[in-house]
Amino acid sequence: RKEVEQDPGPFNVPEGATVAFNCTYSNSASQSFFWYRQDCRKEPKLLMSVYSSGNEDGRFTAQLNRASQYISLLIRDSKLSDSATYLCVVKSGGSYIPTFGRGTSLIVHP
């Protein structure tokens, strides 16, 4: 089993839709969690950190489920500009070496 797994998609949704991605991780000692967004042939950009109590930033909501070892990202009212690849990042143990998932591709169409 890979350390961090994501459904590569693509998720193809209409504008205005709500879409959710999950990311599972295998190391129960994982400490820190993040979501990054990556546009085609560009660098990843931090979207949001994921806190134990869950957190929201505008149309984006991130949640952590330690019991089932997954994090989620919910995007409400999707915009065309949300089309990108969404990468989850998990940091584990004392070394805090980050492990990226392969990313989930989102395509928002008119």
Next chain:
Amino acid sequence: DAGVTQSPTHLIKTRGQQVTLRCSPISGHKSVSWYQQVLGQGPQFIFQYYEKEERGRGNFPDRFSARQFPNYSSELNVNALLLGDSALYLCASSYDTNTEAFFGQGTRLTVV
């Protein structure tokens, strides 16, 4: 404020050659990490440096090496290039080893 800057942006090398990639972190950031990203995959961790010391190393061969300078900039060296080393090489900086990381635009390396 300047973000993370990497140079060069694109590079073409021949198999067997050596390459040096450079990274300048965000001002005030003391940690630099290097990643390799091939098409269709997430970035793979190569090295992390903090205060000029190596704090983490990913599963890459000894042909890959790095260092961090007193001004916190960093270099990634790859020796004896293979075709499989063709990838986007990303540098990320953070204030310390556990805070959020911010990426540079990357260096796209092509080995022919």
